[in-house]
Amino acid sequence: MQSLLPFILFAFVSSVTPGPNNIMLTSSGIRFGFRRTFPHMLGISFGFATLIAICAIGVGSVIIALPAAHTTLKVVGSGYLVWLAWQLRGMAFDREAEAQARPMSFFGAALFQFANPKAWVMGITGASAFLPPVQPVALAILLFCGIFVLVGFPCLMLWAGAGAVLRRYLTQRKWQLLFCGVMIVLTLYSALAIWL
DSSP states (O other): OGGGHHHHHHHHHHHHSOOHHHHHHHHHHHHHHHHHHHHHHHHHHHHHHHHHHHHHHTHHHHHHHSHHHHHHHHHHHHHHHHHHHHHHTTTTTOHHHHHHOOOOOHHHHHHHGGGOHHHHHHHHHHHHHHOOOOSSHHHHHHHHHHHHHHHHHHHHHHHHHHHHHHHHHOOSHHHHHHHHHHHHHHHHHHHHHTTO
């Protein structure tokens, strides 16, 4: 267990810090509440587990090493975040728009992981540094993915829960607009950070 502690700490820090998934979960928690955001959280966990399994096999390193693939990943990821920031501009609880809005689906959240540069970095770094030295390799990959998901899912819940709690307090229009502005800036920063 002691040898797993550095990996558990890495999984926790990389999962709990701000990034595209956590910003989207907070926004979803505010717009739709915790319960309706739950499929989004499950989709992130499933997609991320699949992605890090691919990284552990070694495919992730190959994708990142190919300049065209790496650039495509960055373009898709940052483009999606800019689109999301554009969508957030109307997040300030327009009741008519909110009635038509839907939270991100399980499959949408799972697929987004493959365009999420932070997820790729987490997967490649984690696999290269913390893949458990057990045999067979399939067991090592399963253990690696399982620990990452067990540590990461409560972090996802924390961000979605924070959004759901904030939803209760964002009843005045000025606070809604302020929070919406902050979320847009953070989302655009995440898009820019992909290129730094």
